[in-house]
Amino acid sequence: MTPQAVIFDIGNVLIAWQPERYFDRLCGASRRRAMFGSVDIHAMMNRIDAGADFGAEAARMAAVHPDFASELMHFRDHWCDIAQPAIPHSVRLMTALRARGVPVYALSNFGAGNFPLSAAQFPFLRQFDRAYISGRMGLIKPDPAIYAAVEADCGLLPEALFFTDDRAENIEAAAARGWQVHLFEQPEGLARALVTKGLLTPQEAT
Known part of the structure; x- marks a missing residue:
């Protein structure tokens, strides 16, 4: 789907x-x-x-x-x-998805005290529709409980979620719950995956 x-x-x-x-x-x-x-x-x-x-x-x-x-x-x-710099192509992909009306969430292992510092530095970190920050949740990837908490909060079926992360163990834990996943290595690979999933056009994904 x-x-x-x-x-x-x-x-x-x-x-x-x-x-x-x-x-x-x-x-x-x-x-x-x-x-x-x-x-x-x-x-x-x-x-x-x-x-x-x-x-x-x-x-x-x-x-x-x-x-x-x-x-x-x-x-x-x-x-x-x-914790810098920004990865420009990834930020453009996030912006393009939001322009398309696709809900964009964060699921990050990040401290409750240092995340606001990064969010002040990088405004795009304040633009998620939902931000699941491990330090606030008291849960950390790849604990299955953090993925279950995301599902319960957003109200979407696991198979309706597309998740990208640079750590294989975090991707594997999400896939085990039925999430669609992409192991992030370079923004270009994520761009291709978003096009394949029908979420962006090739032009929007550049």
Whole structure:
């Protein structure tokens, strides 16, 4: 069936999420490798995405790892420098879908405290018809419960939802519920999928 709503992940779909690249510039690749080898940065972000307080968690990790305290506090103090830039073609696809009258939702592992910072930086993050942000929900992908919560809230059948995400495990969990899915690698691939699904014309998808 033709999807009745399109659901976007945010990190690495609409805005870049490459903290390694940021810290390579900030402190050099050698120092960054040492930090990421000593501190489980992605576990820290998962806790924030699951509902831990953004600033408090960064400060806690800085206290636990004093050798990297300055760098760790960058997550709290320089978030908008780390989680950027926008991915222009993806943003154009989102805009084209909205112009077509297709409901556009977000389903993102994102902290309740840092999402508003990104939404202030990138106005398109305030334009979703519904925004399902894990830190607000207390649920995190790929837990099946977060997909069930989306279904219950939006009132659409699973097969009516088209979801794109850059992580295979998140896509697989959605597909297991019957969602239509696309593993995001490049915006061009998503553009082709939206055309194939009949949601955009080739011209609209450029």
